[in-house]
Amino acid sequence: MSKELTARATDYSQWYNDLVIKGGLADYSAVRGCMVIKPYGYALWENMRDQLDKMFKDTGHVNAYFPLFVPKSLFEAEEKNAEGFAKECAIVTHYRLKTDEANKGKLMVDPEAKLEEELIIRPTSEAIIWNTYKGWIQSYRDLPILINQWANVVRWEMRTRLFLRTAEFLWQEGHTAHATKEEAIAETVQMLDVYADFVEQYMAVPVIKGVKSANERFAGAEDTYCIEALMQDGKALQAGTSHFLGQNFAKAFNVQFLNKENKLEYVWATSWGVSTRLIGALIMAHSDDQGLVMPPKIAPMQVVIVPIYKGEESKATIDAKANSLMQELKSMGIRVKYDNSDHARPGWKFAEYELKGVPVRVAMGLRDIENNVAEVARRDTKEKQSLSFDGLSTTIKNMLDDIQVNIYNKALAFRNENIREANTWDEFVQILDEKAGFVSAHWDGTGETEEKIKEQTKATIRCIPLNNKQETGTCILTGKPSTQRVLFARAY
RNA sequence: CGGGAUGUAGCGUAGCCCGGUUAUCGCGCCUGGUUUGGGACCAGGAGGUCGCAAGUUCGAAUCUUGCCAUCCCGACCA
Known part of the structure; x- marks a missing residue:
């Protein structure tokens, strides 16, 4: 009885941690907020990665690799993107250590070795990639560019959870460049479909495809598409995102191309990513009080x-x-x-x-x-x-x-049982408190209302489902007219 | 980053309040043997910077300070 697990009903968070640690997927490390992915967990990731990689290549993408470091001046070029990530960036300021004369055997940062320009450790790679694409794109003949990279990124989170939120994590990020808006949007939607297919067919986790509200949108995107999954404790988990970036990065980095009419146009962009967070989704979607339950298609051992x-x-x-x-x-x-x-x-x-x-x-x-x-x-x-x-x-x-x-x-x-319609505020709050899961409710479409709902209930709009049924109604909070229901939930 | 808790062998722990021989116990580990149909048993054995660093003291796991890490709650988080 060396490996007793906490039961889900006793302490869901502890149950999750027990599975990750005792199941041999990962371990804590000596670095705050960072985890070690152990061989069993990494084998799972490799199976996920290999399948996704195949699906990316089947849709015409190729892999490349861009630097871990992003010069601050590039990072801040697209303002909204930079602002969105500013609070969680790790920054390299020096490039050398030296022995500490006052403290024998210890090292100190060499004040002589301060960098002229700080380097941001990528929280995402749009900046470095669009700065690079600028040099690769002159004419419509250079488009589209369909590149993916498998990489690590760093987001300095205040509170971490194994696989779900760590300071450093592994992911893939696709970055594509297109001649037309329509083509870029089609790419964004296509990759969302790839994600949904992968997560449902290989990880056996059902997802809802949708679009994020303005509040939840990726910093620097015109539209963020997402797949949302439901965990056994009734909390939602964003499992993947695909962003239509419009011409925001093209304008920030001045990436233009000559079209067939010999006129300069800004390039249209997308980016899309899934991460090791998916492993957390897999664990919380299927596992039980006896341990993990691996979907056969990606199980390290079948x-x-x-x-x-x-x-x-x-x-x-x-x-x-x-x-x-x-x-x-x-x-x-x-x-x-x-x-x-x-x-x-x-x-x-x-x-x-x-x-x-x-x-x-x-x-x-x-x-x-x-x-x-x-x-x-x-x-x-x-x-x-x-x-x-x-x-x-x-x-x-x-x-x-x-x-x-x-x-x-x-x-x-389970997911379908846990999508409930709420038509009054009381109903809405009651479902969230007593049943959790997704709540389908009318919303007046404003960020202010969304913010108020979040403050009062901790629930956020997970997404506006694609092909959502249009129906007239009144906002759950303000009573203002609404044309469709959106999905709310408390989320990871 | 704020509040709370924790840190003693791989894991779980006793000891700490009230400083004083060789740091306790269980599991695991190693050796040998008996075993093997749902987490085996017997015998012997190995394993410790008591999270790290300073300080107080004749003497620190124990007291003080700082730091590090983990967990929980918040704030934060596409």
């Missing part, structure tokens, strides 16, 4: 085989059987581990792999082999059944597919 043996002789028999099953599964492209280590007994292994969220566990002992069966347990439903070895690998493959669908459907049902 199947684990645990032998149950008595004595070396039976072990050899089981090893042979298990290895042949493992080879068969591997040849089908399934990520499988045979845990024949002798330092843990089966019961311990069962609990451990449940904690780690491995979708399918196969246990086999002599008794099973004699009967030509294996005990197969699935993590999502905790069902165990004895299944014939004949065609077992195919059975398992189908089971993985079924688990993927099942956990998505389960999360979808």
Whole structure:
């Protein structure tokens, strides 16, 4: 009983932390606000990254890499963007240390080595990238530019939470340049769709696609599109954003191109990103009091085989059987581990792999082999059944597919149950306090009202859903006329 | 960054108020053996900058100050 988890009902935050730490995804580090992503967590990220990368390339994008440091003068060029991030920037002011004469064995910042111009550690890369694009774009023939980069960024957050909000995190950021507004908007929407497809089909987390209100919009964007997911505690989580940047960065960095009519025009831009925060979404969408629940498609380990043996002789028999099953599964492209280590007994292994969220566990002992069966347990439903070895690998493959669908459907049902309409202020507050989840309500469209609602309830407008139903109504707070409902929630 | 709590072996902890032999216990770890169908048992053993740094003192895990980190609540956060 070395790894007891806090139950969700007891302390949701602690439950989440326990899963991350005890599940082996990440660890705290010696640096404030920064975490170590451990091999198991990084393997998960690699699977996510590889799939996303494929999807980006399938839509015509290429990868590149831009610097970590952004000179302050470039950073501040697009004013709204700079203002939006100013309060959470790390800044490099010096480039050298020296031994501290007054304190032997210690180092101090060398005051002689002050930088002429401070370097901002990127909280996002629009500035450095648009400064670069300026040199790459002269004519419409140079467009579009469809670049993505996998990188780390730093946002100096006051309060951090593993995966959900850390000072440094890993992400990808796409930055595209287009000749027309229509094309840029189409790109923004296309990438939102890519994100939604990825999160729903691979991470099995249902999302709502929408547009952010002006208050919640990315600093420097004309429009911010987003996917919003719902966690088991009823709080919403922004899982990805795609921004239509208009000509804001083109104007700030003077990026113009000659069109077919030989006239100079400013370039249209987009940017879009998802981060390791998605791992937090995955954890909170599927996991239970026994531990993590990994969606098979991106699980670092899809199947684990645990032998149950008595004595070396039976072990050899089981090893042979298990290895042949493992080879068969591997040849089908399934990520499988045979845990024949002798330092843990089966019961311990069962609990451990449940904690780690491995979708399918196969246990086999002599008794099973004699009967030509294996005990197969699935993590999502905790069902165990004895299944014939004949065609077992195919059975398992189908089971993985079924688990993927099942956990998505389960999360979808939960999400749908937790979207509630509120028509009065009292109703609105009551739902937020007693049920949480998304609240669909009329809003008068002003930032002031949104701000007041946030002050009074801590709920924000998560998004205005795409293809939202238009209906006349009155604002939940002010009673002013409204043309559509928007989704409110308390959010991470 | 404000309020609160915490920091003693990998993890969880006793000791701290009231300073004084060799820092307590459990889990885990190592060795050997018996075991193995839901977190095994016996025996032996290893492992400690008591978060870090100053200070008070003959003597500091214990008292004082500063710093660092983590958690919770706030403020902040596309």
